[in-house]
Amino acid sequence: MNSQIHSVPVPLGSRAYSVLVGAGILPQLGRLASELETPLGKRCAVITDSNVAPLYSETVLVSLSAAGYTPTLIPVPAGEASKNMKVAEQVCEEMIAAGLDRSSWVVALGGGVVGDLAGFVAAIYYRGIPFVQIPTTVISQVDSAVGGKTGVNTAHGKNLIGAFHQPRLVLADVVTLQSLPPREFNEGFGEIIKHAAIRDRSLLEPLATPNLxxxxxxxxxxxxxxxxxxxxxxxxxxxxxxxxxxxxxxxxxxxxxxxxxxxxxxxxxxxxxxxxxxxxxxxxxxxxxxxxxxxxxxxxxxxxxxxxxxxxxxxxxxxxxxxxxxxxxxxxxxxxxxxxxxxxxxxxxxxxxxxxxxxxxxxxx
Ligand SMILES: NC(=O)c1ccc[n+]([C@@H]2O[C@H](COP(=O)([O-])OP(=O)(O)OC[C@H]3O[C@@H](n4cnc5c(N)ncnc54)[C@H](O)[C@@H]3O)[C@@H](O)[C@H]2O)c1
Ligand SMILES: [Zn+2]
The missing domain is CATH 1.20.1090.10 (Dehydroquinate synthase-like - alpha domain)
Known part of the structure; x- marks a missing residue:
């Protein structure tokens, strides 16, 4: 419980939220959600993918239940192909069948695909319910989980249908990155090096060091x-x-x-x-x-x-x-x-x- 949590505010007026970054903070999800200024409802859908579910869904479900929430796990097949209207509709149907309503909320547990899909579902379900992002890839922690862009692909192109929908909370646990395949881990540094190039030179020097x-x-x-x-x-x-x-x-x-x-x-x-x-x-x-x-x-x-x-x-x-x-x-x-x-x-x-x-x-x- 003593893992340090860094809180980065995203100051967006009435839609402001915090991104919490730390190592080993995932088990604290339930408590952190319960401490939000505007309380979340009792029931939530934990939307995740088939790779992430076996790794982290248990921790998430246990933490949410311990804090008094009633989570429903909804896994989708891993991969970009799940980011479409059909899967979004199926997820909504599962949420309806599970009795989730306008007082419920969504947890997006996974990489950018899950974040975009689950965020989109949260944006349209009952015309919009709250959601919490738990990004588990480098790309999603430094990019897609922050900013409120949600959406799905169509046959005509990527991200053509979507909505701006800001999360209530983002929880980025860097320990989850340890299970990423090396190629996916390294890929995320393309975005990190981009951020450094446009905004923070001091970040770049250590990244260019051979034995970091x-x-x-x-x-x-x-x-x-x-x-x-x-x-x-x-x-x-x-x-x-x-x-x-x-x-x-x-x-x-x-x-x-x-x-x-x-x-x-x-x-x-x-x-x-x-x-x-x-x-x-x-x-x-x-x-x-x-x-x-x-x-x-x-x-x-x-x-x-x-x-x-x-x-x-x-x-x-x-x-x-x-x-x-x-x-x-x-x-x-x-x-x-x-x-x-x-x-x-x-x-x-x-x-x-x-x-x-x-x-x-x-x-x-
Ligand atoms: N909304 C935005 O602002 C924004 C920004 C950038 C990218 N995106 C979107 O994000 C998506 C790409 O995100 P991504 O690169 O995270 O892809 P992804 O979600 O497909 O994740 C990559 C792979 O890693 C697996 N995975 C995820 N976390 C893992 C973990 N901790 N351990 C082991 N395996 C894990 C996933 O199952 C998947 O197979 C694209 O759809 C892109 O359009 C959105
Ligand atoms: Zn990019």
């Missing part, structure tokens, strides 16, 4: 700092209308193009972002005056996590550029590209041409 040991306390520090960065950006631009939240797209314009051109599933998101970061960092040297040694520090950090930095020849630049032009960020025909003039800073530029983007992709080979 991930003790739980070190990991908790890194996750907490990333949550602070994401929370500050979200608080300044909750609904992505002011341009601030767009800075989180550093490395993502080209990254999304690569994900799409490679065929979904070949690269994990953070791996495609790594390639996008390499291109965006080099463009930042050329267009924004980023010092070459700063660019190298960023590349060293990516290499440290075995993230891809070279684009294979079978992923053609033409296909990638075609995919990129379909991206919603280019909808108005104007390229808005995130550049990093110094590590720790970023801005949205209109000065990067499609030709320059295409050249930066070629330079990845």
């Amino acid at each position: 040991q991930f003790e739980p306390a070190t990991l908790a520090h890194v996750i907490r700092r990333n949550v602070e960065i994401k929370a500050a950006i979200v608080a300044g631009d909750e609904h992505e209308t002011l341009g601030l939240r767009a800075l989180l797209n550093f490395g993502h314009t080209i990254g999304h193009g690569i994900e799409n051109a490679a065929g979904y599933g070949r690269y994990l998101h953070g791996e495609a972002v790594s390639l996008g970061l390499v291109a965006a960092a080099r463009l930042s040297v050329a267009k924004a005056g980023l010092a070459p040694e700063e660019c190298q520090l960023l590349l060293d950090a990516l290499a440290r996590f075995d993230l891809p930095m070279r684009l294979p020849d079978d992923i053609s630049t033409e296909r990638l550029m075609a995919a990129l032009l379909k991206d919603k960020k280019f909808a108005q025909g104007q390229v808005r590209f995130v550049l990093c003039p110094r590590l720790g800073e970023a801005y949205l530029s209109k000065e990067v041409t499609l030709e320059e983007i295409s050249q930066s992709v070629e330079a990845l080979r």
